[in-house]
Structure formats: C-alpha cells, structure tokens
Amino acid sequence: MANLRRRDVLPTGEAEMLEALHLRKADFAKGEEIVADGSRPHSSCLLEEGLAARSVVRANGSRQLTALHIGGDFVDLHGLTLREMDHGVVALTACKAVFVRHEEIRTITERAPHLTRLLWLLTTVDAAIQRRMTTLMGRHTPLERLGHLLCEMYVRKEAVGLAQEQQFKLPVSQAVLADLLGLSVVHTNRIVKDLRATGLVSWHQHNVRIHDFPKLARVSGFDAAYLSFRCEPR
Amino acid sequence: MANLRRRDVLPTGEAEMLEALHLRKADFAKGEEIVADGSRPHSSCLLEEGLAARSVVRANGSRQLTALHIGGDFVDLHGLTLREMDHGVVALTACKAVFVRHEEIRTITERAPHLTRLLWLLTTVDAAIQRRMTTLMGRHTPLERLGHLLCEMYVRKEAVGLAQEQQFKLPVSQAVLADLLGLSVVHTNRIVKDLRATGLVSWHQHNVRIHDFPKLARVSGFDAAYLSFRCEPR
DNA sequence: CGAGCTTTTGAAGAACGTCAAGAGTTGTGG
DNA sequence: CCACAACTCTTGACGTTCTTCAAAAGCTCG
Numbered sequence: 001m002a003n004l005r006r007r008d009v010l011p012t013g014e015a016e017m018l019e020a021l022h023l024r025k026a027d028f029a030k031g032e033e034i035v036a037d038g039s040r041p042h043s044s045c046l047l048e049e050g051l052a053a054r055s056v057v058r059a060n061g062s063r064q065l066t067a068l069h070i071g072g073d074f075v076d077l078h079g080l081t082l083r084e085m086d087h088g089v090v091a092l093t094a095c096k097a098v099f100v101r102h103e104e105i106r107t108i109t110e111r112a113p114h115l116t117r118l119l120w121l122l123t124t125v126d127a128a129i130q131r132r133m134t135t136l137m138g139r140h141t142p143l144e145r146l147g148h149l150l151c152e153m154y155v156r157k158e159a160v161g162l163a164q165e166q167q168f169k170l171p172v173s174q175a176v177l178a179d180l181l182g183l184s185v186v187h188t189n190r191i192v193k194d195l196r197a198t199g200l201v202s203w204h205q206h207n208v209r210i211h212d213f214p215k216l217a218r219v220s221g222f223d224a225a226y227l228s229f230r231c232e233p234r
Numbered sequence: 235m236a237n238l239r240r241r242d243v244l245p246t247g248e249a250e251m252l253e254a255l256h257l258r259k260a261d262f263a264k265g266e267e268i269v270a271d272g273s274r275p276h277s278s279c280l281l282e283e284g285l286a287a288r289s290v291v292r293a294n295g296s297r298q299l300t301a302l303h304i305g306g307d308f309v310d311l312h313g314l315t316l317r318e319m320d321h322g323v324v325a326l327t328a329c330k331a332v333f334v335r336h337e338e339i340r341t342i343t344e345r346a347p348h349l350t351r352l353l354w355l356l357t358t359v360d361a362a363i364q365r366r367m368t369t370l371m372g373r374h375t376p377l378e379r380l381g382h383l384l385c386e387m388y389v390r391k392e393a394v395g396l397a398q399e400q401q402f403k404l405p406v407s408q409a410v411l412a413d414l415l416g417l418s419v420v421h422t423n424r425i426v427k428d429l430r431a432t433g434l435v436s437w438h439q440h441n442v443r444i445h446d447f448p449k450l451a452r453v454s455g456f457d458a459a460y461l462s463f464r465c466e467p468r
Numbered sequence: 469c470g471a472g473c474t475t476t477t478g479a480a481g482a483a484c485g486t487c488a489a490g491a492g493t494t495g496t497g498g
Numbered sequence: 499c500c501a502c503a504a505c506t507c508t509t510g511a512c513g514t515t516c517t518t519c520a521a522a523a524g525c526t527c528g
Contacts, residue, residue: 058455078358080351081352081354081355082358082359083462083464086459113347116343117315117340120314120357123357123361127364128316128320130361131300131321133368138300138371139296139416173473174475183516183517186516187515187517190477228316228317228318234315376483376484409506418486420486421483424508426507472525472526473524473526475524476521478520480517481516481518482515482518483516483517484513486513489508489509490507491508492506494506
C-alpha cells in the first residue's frame with residue numbers, strides 16, 4: 001500500500017477493500033521459482049520481503065533478468081489481463097510473498113474504479129521502468145547502466161522504507177548483476193571495480209552506500225520522474 | 235478495435251461506448267513530434283495510419299527508440315495513469331492520429347469494468363513487448379534482434395490487416411532501424427546485409443517479404459505468445 | 469577445515485563503433 | 499524533364515569494447 005500512497009490519496013474505503021482481500025501466503029528459498037514461465041496463474045503475487053526478478057532463459061542457457069522487485073511490489077499484476085506468463089519470476093533471496101486471486105482483483109475492477117486505476121498505475125509504472133531498462137541496454141555504457149540501477153534501487157527502496165541515509169542492501173552476486181545488465185560476469189566485475197574507483201559509492205559485502213547521489217545520477221543519466229513518485233489524482 | 239477483438243469478445247454495449255468517444259483528429263508529417271517528452275497530456279493518442287515510435291533522446295544526441303507503433307495502436311494510453319510522459323512519441327512516416335480525452339477514458343473505468351480491463355490489457359501487452367525488447371538488447375545478437383523485429387512486425391500488422399502473404403511495408407531508414415536495435419548505422423547496414431544473405435527475407439525499398447517465417451522465427455527466438463493474440467475472457 | 473560459491477585478474481580473440489569516402493536514391497525547383 | 503542538393507545505403511580500415519577461457523584468491527557454510 002505504501003506504493004499506492006506515494007502516488008495518490010487512498011480513501012479509507014479503498015484501503016479497506018485491500019485489507020479485506022484473501023491472501024495465500026508462501027515462502028520461497030533463494031533461487032526458487034515463484035511464478036513459472038509460460039504458466040497461466042489464477043492469482044497474482046505481491047512480494048512482502050526479499051528480492052525477486054523477472055527472468056527469461058534462452059535455449060542456449062543465457063539468462064536475462066528484465067526487472068528487479070522488492071518488498072511491496074505487486075509483481076505479476078499484469079498476469080490478470082495477460083493470462084499467460086511470457087516470463088518467469090525467480091527469488092533472488094529468500095522471499096515472503098502473498099497471492100491474491102484474480103477473481104478478487106476482478107471484483108475490484110467492478111466496484112472500485114479509482115482503486116482499479118491505481119492498480120493499473122502499478123503496471124504502467126512497471127512498464128515505464130522496463131522502457132528505461134531498454135534504453136539502458138541500448139544506448140548506455142555498462143557503467144551508466146550499473147549506476148542507474150543503484151540510483152533506481154535506492155529511490156524505490158527509500159519509498160517503501162527499505163533504505164535510508166544513502167544506504168541500502170543489494171544482496172545479489174555479480175553473476176545476477178551480469179544477467180540484469182546484459183553483460184558477462186567478468187566484465188560486470190570490471191565495471192563494479194570502475195564504479196568503486198570513481199569514489200561515488202562504497203560497496204562492501206552486499207551493502208551499498210551512495211556518497212554523492214546527485215553526481216551519480218548525473219553520471220548515469222538517472223532522473224526519477226519515470227517512477228511516478230508524485231501524489232496526485234490518477 | 236481490431237486489437238481488442240483479437241483478444242476477447244467485445245460486447246455491443248462496449249463497442250458502442252468506444253464509437254461514442256469524442257475524437258480530435260490530427261495529422262503529423264514524417265519526423266514530427268506527436269507527444270512531447272516530459273509533457274502532461276490530457277488526452278491519449280490512438281494511431282490510425284502511419285508508423286510512430288516511442289523515443290528517448292540523450293543529452294549527447296544519441297537516440298533510443300523503445301517501441302514501434304502501427305495503425306490501430308493506442309499509443310500512449312498509459313499516460314492516463316502516469317500523467318507525465320517519460321519519453322516522446324515521434325512520427326516515423328506521415329501519420330493520422332486521433333486523441334481521446336482522459337476524462338472520457340476515466341468515465342469508461344467508472345462504467346464499464348470489462349472494457350476497462352481490455353484497455354488495461356493493451357498497456358500490459360505493450361509492457362510485454364517492451365520486456366521482450368529488453369531481452370533482445372541484452373542477450374540477443376544483432377541478427378536475432380532484427381529477425382525478431384521483422385517477425386513481430388509481421389504478426390502485429392497481420393492482426394490488423396496491414397500485412398498479408400508474408401509481406402509488409404516497413405518504411406524506415408536504416409538510421410531509424412539502428413536507433414531501434416541499439417546499434418550504429420554502419421553495423422545495422424551489415425546486419426541487414428547478413429539477414430538478406432540468409433535468404434530468409436527479401437527486403438527491397440521498404441518492402442519486406444519473409445520467405446520462411448517458421449525458420450526466421452526459430453533463428454531469432456521469436457514466439458508470438460507474448461503478444462496475447464488469443465481470444466479469451468480477460 | 470574443506471567444498472563450493474564468488475570475486476578478481478590476465479590474455480587473446482570476436483564483435484561493434486567510429487571515421488571516411490563513394491555510390492545510389494529521392495525530392496525540389498527551374 | 500533535367501540538374502542539383504540532401505539524404506540514404508554501402509564498403510573499407512582501424513581502434514575500442516566486450517566476451518571467452520583460464521586460473522588464482524577470498525568468502526561462506528556445513
């Protein structure tokens with residue numbers, strides 16, 4: 001709900017509808033598949049804790065992670081309309097998730113138009129993030145891609161209370177990072193090294209600290225506008 | 235409407251609601267901006283004729299086209315929820331477009347839940363295409379990217395009656411293609427040459443003919459499932 | 469303490485971008 | 499209908515970036 005309240009006023013009636021949803025809880029271990037590629041789910045996954053990613057695996061074994069999801073993200077809400085998954089969702093760390101039946105979300109579309117538009121918004125924000133990802137892969141250097149990823153993660157985590165004081169956890173191996181950035185593991189390692197050399201971030205274990213956010217944002221071409229963190233009528 | 239009917243049954247009442255929308259018509263010349271990056275539109279653009287693209291231009295002048303749109307596409311429907319454009323829309327050829335006021339679409343969300351879900355679907359399909367684009371940029375060779383683009387264009391054009399007999403028009407220069415594929419113009423030219431050399435497509439002037447669609451699809455890793463061209467309850 | 473994962477580094481080769489120039493095509497005005 | 503300019507396509511040469519292969523060092527967890 002924090003993701004909604006950061007973007008529009010949530011009337012009590014709508015908040016109550018969300019509270020009243022029947023949730024099926026499920027835990028996942030690191031590496032486990034949360035939603036299978038090609039499946040036809042009857043419920044959508046809301047991530048409560050942990051880090052997950054959308055994943056496409058090619059026949060030759062190469063993997064592309066197209067998006068990163070954190071606690072509070074309604075991960076596969078678009079499954080409601082798409083019906084068939086065109087990708088999988090995988091747990092990058094141990095995850096706690098809850099599932100909401102599509103039937104109940106459909107009921108929201110019948111009874112709560114404004115709340116419907118807010119849920120719709122969540123999917124269009126995901127799309128905006130995806131669009132940004134495409135430009136990153138196409139026209140940004142690896143260093144910019146990585147810097148941009150860190151900026152985005154900080155802003156998104158901060159919005160739901162998972163980051164503060166320019167610092168957050170990013171518990172992923174460089175192999176995972178490589179699959180996100182579309183690079184080889186070796187090159188990813190060199191880019192991480194380069195980024196550290198700029199002195200803009202400290203990055204030990206899985207703790208990232210951004211020393212000069214405005215400068216990192218400038219260097220990476222990051223501008224938070226596409227995340228739609230602005231409370232206004234939708 | 236063809237885009238909706240290819241994906242679910244459209245009851246007469248809903249079709250009538252769409253017919254009743256007030257449309258503002260506008261024509262655009264090749265290269266003209268249809269929607270400005272960073273603007274806050276109060277209406278959404280439905281492309282009737284021509285080819286348009288979502289475009290992000292960087293400070294250094296490099297351009298990334300993140301999506302291609304053809305006649306029948308509801309180009310910036312997501313603007314309804316996002317409010318502020320995180321990219322521009324540009325006419326790649328002369329275009330005819332109509333604009334629908336957000337106010338009227340919001341009325342649809344108040345009165346026609348199923349139609350709302352279908353409009354929502356259009357935006358999630360766009361997102362799925364965008365997701366595919368990301369994997370293309372990240373883990374596919376330039377030849378695969380180009381082949382994939384041709385397969386997708388054929389299937390999408392065929393769905394709205396703009397292609398038949400494995401043949402369609404793609405009236406774009408190789409510079410535009412380069413901005414779509416995230417390559418330099420020179421390299422794009424070499425990839426087009428390579429693709430022609432495979433004998434899988436003829437490509438003269440702006441006419442593309444795919445001689446062996448299944449093989450081109452196999453070579454490029456194309457699978458139309460992500461386009462959700464399947465008529466089922468949504 | 470040892471096995472397996474992760475990070476790091478080096479070296480060689482393939483892929484891609486940039487620069488440059490020539491050929492072909494299209495559009496426009498006279 | 500022609501001439502010219504502007505754009506577009508094509509090719510070569512060269513340098514940079516990125517991948518791949520290989521191996522060593524560090525870390526984590528049983």
